[in-house]
Amino acid sequence: MGPHFKKTVTLDVGGRRLELRVAQDLFSSHEVDVGTRLLLRTLAGPEHGARRLVLDLGCGYGPLGLALRAAAADRVVHLVDRDALAVAYSRENAAANRLDGVEAYASLGYADVRAAGFDLVVSNIPAKAGPPVIERLLLGGAGLLAPGGLVAVVVIAPLRASVTAVLEGAPGVEVVFRRATASYAVFHYRFRGPGSAAGPAGPGPGGGRRRHQAPRVRVARVGRGRRGSTPPRRRPSPARVGVVSRRLASRGAREATAAQRGSQPRL
Numbered sequence: 296m297g298p299h300f301k302k303t304v305t306l307d308v309g310g311r312r313l314e315l316r317v318a319q320d321l322f323s324s325h326e327v328d329v330g331t332r333l334l335l336r337t338l339a340g341p342e343h344g345a346r347r348l349v350l351d352l353g354c355g356y357g358p359l360g361l362a363l364r365a366a367a368a369d370r371v372v373h374l375v376d377r378d379a380l381a382v383a384y385s386r387e388n389a390a391a392n393r394l395d396g397v398e399a400y401a402s403l404g405y406a407d408v409r410a411a412g413f414d415l416v417v418s419n420i421p422a423k424a425g426p427p428v429i430e431r432l433l434l435g436g437a438g439l440l441a442p443g444g445l446v447a448v449v450v451i452a453p454l455r456a457s458v459t460a461v462l463e464g465a466p467g468v469e470v471v472f473r474r475a476t477a478s479y480a481v482f483h484y485r486f487r488g489p490g491s492a493a494g495p496a497g498p499g500p501g502g503g504r505r506r507h508q509a510p511r512v513r514v515a516r517v518g519r520g521r522r523g524s525t526p527p528r529r530r531p532s533p534a535r536v537g538v539v540s541r542r543l544a545s546r547g548a549r550e551a552t553a554a555q556r557g558s559q560p561r562l
């Protein structure tokens with residue numbers, strides 16, 4: 296990996312040891328992040344073993360996606376990141392660990408994800424991305440999930456309250472698992488409603504872009520001591536859940552990343 300290479304870190308998963316090459320510039324280059332390991336532990340149960348098609352959103356050098364690939368023989372994993380160096384390292388690490396069924400490529404949010412019908416979307420959410428982007432990373436995958444598909448994310452502790460507010464304030468989102476430590480919080484959630492598993496609605500070739508509607512619940516800005524404002528919540532009617540779920544699905548990733556457009560993949 297030329298001048299970017301820093302060191303090799305290890306990650307034990309499913310009785311084998313992955314050796315992952317890391318670059319100085321990539322997230323958690325000293326060792327696999329504690330939050331990443333925590334998220335993996337929450338997905339280690341047999342109930343997740345059958346989740347075959349997996350998306351690792353913001354893959355870095357690949358610890359989440361590659362560990363999940365190594366844990367299940369017939370799994371197919373897409374690893375995406377906005378950073379071309381991360382994509383290159385994920386690809387290299389898949390090959391170095393002889394993991395097939397791995398697709399690593401650049402995507403800004405969900406915008407360029409090349410498949411749909413994911414059984415699982417995982418992400419160690421980039422805290423520095425800022426509230427609008429974080430909200431889109433949290434909610435923008437609705438249209439890419441298979442029926443029964445799960446999103447599993449880890450965030451740093453300062454974002455726990457605002458991420459909770461986003462998930463609980465989004466009609467159609469059902470949080471099915473939470474775990475918090477002093478430093479991290481993990482959420483597993485699903486999208487309910489008719490549009491929540493609508494397949495490749497968003498990122499397909501024909502997906503148009505719409506101006507993003509201002510979210511009503513915002514993620515806290517890290518490091519500025521600002522809490523997201525949480526407007527009074529009203530329980531949505533079932534009809535509204537359906538409408539918003541369909542909107543989420545059809546908006547999809549391409550349409551949901553307007554605020555991210557300022558940052559381009561480092562290609």
Ligand SMILES: C[S@@+](CC[C@H](N)C(=O)[O-])C[C@H]1O[C@@H](n2cnc3c(N)ncnc32)[C@H](O)[C@@H]1O
Nearest residue numbers: 322331353354355376377378403404419420421
């Ligand atoms: C917290 S790191 C996690 C990296 C890796 N998954 C891990 O667990 O070590 C977040 C990653 O998300 C990527 N990222 C940030 N914003 C993104 C965006 N809008 N779309 C795609 N990737 C993004 C960053 O480049 C970074 O690699």
